[in-house]
Amino acid sequence: MATILKEPSNKWLLYFSIVFTVLFVGIGAAFAPIQLAIFSMIPLFLILACWQFRIAILVMLVLASGLIPKALTPTLPFLGGRIRAEDMFLMLLLVIGAFRLIVKMDRFKNHRLWYPFYFFAILVVLSLLIAFLNNNRLKYIMFESRVILYWFYAVLLFISIKRVEHLRATVNFIILMSSLVAAAMVFQTFTGIQILTDSRFDPLITNSDVNHKFMRSFFGGFQGFVVFSLVLMLARLARREVSASIAIPVLLLLILSLIVNFGRGLWAVTFASVFIASVWLGWRSFVKIWTTLLFVASMIASASVLIMPDLLDAIVSRVISVDREIKSGDSWDWRVIEMEHGIKTIKEHPIRGIGLGGEYMPVINKNMAEDQTAMSHNSYLYIALKFGLLGLLFPAWLCVALLLKAKQIGDTLSIAIGSAFMDPVLVGYTQMEWVHMFGVLFMATMVGLLVAHDRLRNTLGNL
Numbered sequence: 425m426a427t428i429l430k431e432p433s434n435k436w437l438l439y440f441s442i443v444f445t446v447l448f449v450g451i452g453a454a455f456a457p458i459q460l461a462i463f464s465m466i467p468l469f470l471i472l473a474c475w476q477f478r479i480a481i482l483v484m485l486v487l488a489s490g491l492i493p494k495a496l497t498p499t500l501p502f503l504g505g506r507i508r509a510e511d512m513f514l515m516l517l518l519v520i521g522a523f524r525l526i527v528k529m530d531r532f533k534n535h536r537l538w539y540p541f542y543f544f545a546i547l548v549v550l551s552l553l554i555a556f557l558n559n560n561r562l563k564y565i566m567f568e569s570r571v572i573l574y575w576f577y578a579v580l581l582f583i584s585i586k587r588v589e590h591l592r593a594t595v596n597f598i599i600l601m602s603s604l605v606a607a608a609m610v611f612q613t614f615t616g617i618q619i620l621t622d623s624r625f626d627p628l629i630t631n632s633d634v635n636h637k638f639m640r641s642f643f644g645g646f647q648g649f650v651v652f653s654l655v656l657m658l659a660r661l662a663r664r665e666v667s668a669s670i671a672i673p674v675l676l677l678l679i680l681s682l683i684v685n686f687g688r689g690l691w692a693v694t695f696a697s698v699f700i701a702s703v704w705l706g707w708r709s710f711v712k713i714w715t716t717l718l719f720v721a722s723m724i725a726s727a728s729v730l731i732m733p734d735l736l737d738a739i740v741s742r743v744i745s746v747d748r749e750i751k752s753g754d755s756w757d758w759r760v761i762e763m764e765h766g767i768k769t770i771k772e773h774p775i776r777g778i779g780l781g782g783e784y785m786p787v788i789n790k791n792m793a794e795d796q797t798a799m800s801h802n803s804y805l806y807i808a809l810k811f812g813l814l815g816l817l818f819p820a821w822l823c824v825a826l827l828l829k830a831k832q833i834g835d836t837l838s839i840a841i842g843s844a845f846m847d848p849v850l851v852g853y854t855q856m857e858w859v860h861m862f863g864v865l866f867m868a869t870m871v872g873l874l875v876a877h878d879r880l881r882n883t884l885g886n887l
Contacts, residue, residue, distance in 0.1 A: 466498060469513050473520045478584040480520075482597055484513060484577065485869070488645035488862050489605050490622040502566070510861065511570060514577070521580045530583040535875045537829060540822040541575060547811045547818065548572055548780075555779030564781030564798045568810070574864040581872030588880055594873065595656070595837065602646065602653035603674055606681030609641040613684035614732075620644055640686050645862025647685075651694050652844035652870070654678045655701045659836040662705060662712040675720050683724070683739065693850045701843035704831060759801050759854065761788065766805040770813065777812035784809050803848075803858035819858060822871070823849050829874060837877060841870045 473480035486492065487510045497509035524530045548569075555565050585591050608619040616639055618625045623644030643650060654675065661671040682694055698717070702710040728735045765785035769778060778784060783797040800806040807815045823845065830842025848857035848867055857863035 466512060466516075470516055470520075473516055477520065477524065478590060478594075480513075480517060481577075481580055481584045482594065484510060484517070484865065485598065485601055485649070487513065488649075488865055489601050490620040490644040490646065491601075491604060491608065493621045495621075507570075508861075510865075511573075514573060517580055518573070518576055521576075521583060525583065530586075532579065532583060533879060535878065537822075537825050537871055537875050540818055540825060541578075543821065544575070544818045547815050551777060551780045551811050551815075553779075554776055555781050558779050558782060560779055560781035561783070561798075562781070564783070564795065565779075566781075567795070568780045568798075568859070571859055571861050571864055574861050575868050577865055578868040578872040578875070581869060582876045582879075585872075585876035585880075591873070591876055591880060598649055598869075599653045599656065599674065602650045603677055605643065605646045606650060606677045609643070609681040609684055610677065612641045613639050641681070641684050643681075643685065645865065647690065648844060648847050648857075648863070648866035649869075650678055650681060651697055651847045652840055652866075654682070654694065655697055655843050656836065656840035658698060658713045658716060659701055659705055659709065659840050661716060662702075662709040663836055665836060672716075672720065675716070676723065679717075679720055680724065683735075686738070689851060689854060693847050696850060697843045697846050700846060701839050704834075704839045704843070705836070761785075762800050762802065763805060766800055766802070766809055770805075770808050773812065775812050775814070777808070777810050777815065780810055782810060799856065799859075801854060801856060803852035803856055803863075806856065806859050819849070819852070822867075826871060826874060829878065833874075833878060833881065838874060841874050841877075845870050 469480065469483065472483065487497065498512065499509065500507040500512070521530070525532055552565070552569070581594070585594060605620070611617070612619055612625060620641070620643075624640075624642040626640050626642075657666065657671050657674050657678070660666040661668060661675075682690060698713065702713040705713070725736065762785070769784040781798060784800075785797050787797060800809065804816060804819065807819065811818075826845055827842050830838040830845075845867065848863050851857050852863075855863075858867075
C-alpha cells in the first residue's frame, strides 16, 4: 500500500525541463520574438508536468473549458490544419507519463475497464493499415488519429491520483471549472459579450425565426462536465454530503447554463442522466433530488417572470417546436443524407471498414465543409465506417463495463460518473461525441476517475 500511495521523486525530470525551457526561450527569441510569449507556454507546461504531474493533468481541463482565449494559446500549422495547444500538451503528458511508468515512478494497474481499450487499440492498428492500403488522405488520417490519442487521458489521470485527497481535489476542480463555464455562459447570454471564444455564440433561432433578445451560448468542450457536476451535486445534497448553502447556488448556476444553451437534445439527455442517478440512489434520494430540482426550477421561473419574462417564452417555444423543426430543418435532412451514404458504404465494407481518414460520400454541394466527405454527425455510424461493424463493440463494451462498475461501487461519485457517461452515449446518435477531441476527453476523464476511485477503494476500503 505504501508503494501505491508514495509520491515519487522527480528532480531529474524537473532539471531536464528547466534546461529545455532555457534553450527553447533562447532559440525562440531569435526567430519568433513576437510569438515567444505565447509559445513559452509549451516549455512552462513541461516544467509543470515534470514538477507537478497531477496539476498538469488538470490543465488539460482548463484548456477544454474555453475560458482561456484562443489568441493566448499556441497553435502550429500542420498538413493544412492546425495543431491545438491541447494536442501539444497531451503529447508532452504522454511522453512524461510513459517515462514515469518506465522508471516506476508511477504504477499502472490492470482493471476490467481497460479491456475495451485493448480491443480498441487492435482495431485502430488494423484501421490504420487499411487506411494506408486504401491510400486515404494523410490529412484526414492524422486528424482522426489525433482524436484517438485523447483516450490515453484516462490512463494519465489514473496514474496521477494516488491518494483520496487527490481524487477529491480532482472532482472538486471539475465542479469549480464547470461552475466557471456555467457563469460565463449565463453572462454571455444576458449581456451579449462573448467570453468562451472557442465555442459558438449565435442568436437563438427556432424554426428559422431569429430571436434577437437572446444569444445562444454553447459549452464547447465542457458540456459533459457540467452534466456530471449537476448530477454529483444533486446526489451529494440528497445524501447530505454537502450543505444546501453550497449546493443550491452551484445548482442554480449549472441549470441556468443548461437553459441558455437552448439545446433540446441536451435538456433531454440531462434529464435522463439525473433520472438514472436518482433511481440508482434509492427512493429517498429520488424524492430529494426531484424536490430540489423543482425548487431550483421554481426559483428560476419566478425570477424570470419578474426580470426577464421573455426567457420562459423562448424555452416553451424551443420545446414545442421540435416536430416542426425536424420536418423542415436542413440539419435533419443532412443527417439523413449521411446515414444513406454511410449505410451503403458499410454494406460494401462490413468487416474491415474503410479505415481512418476514409471518405464515404462525394461532394454533394458547394456548401459542404472539406472534411464532411469523411466525417459523420452520428458517432456510431462513423465507428462502423472506419472500423467495421465489429468496431461498435468498443462503445457498447465500454459503456456496459463502466455502468456495471459504477453500480457495483454505488456511492455518489461512481453513480454520478455512470449517469453522466450516458450524456455522450445518447448524444452520440446525433453528434460526434465519440470522435471529437472534447467528447473523448470527457469520457476518458470519467473512466480515469472511476478506475482511480475503485483502486483507492480496494486499497483503503470504502471511502
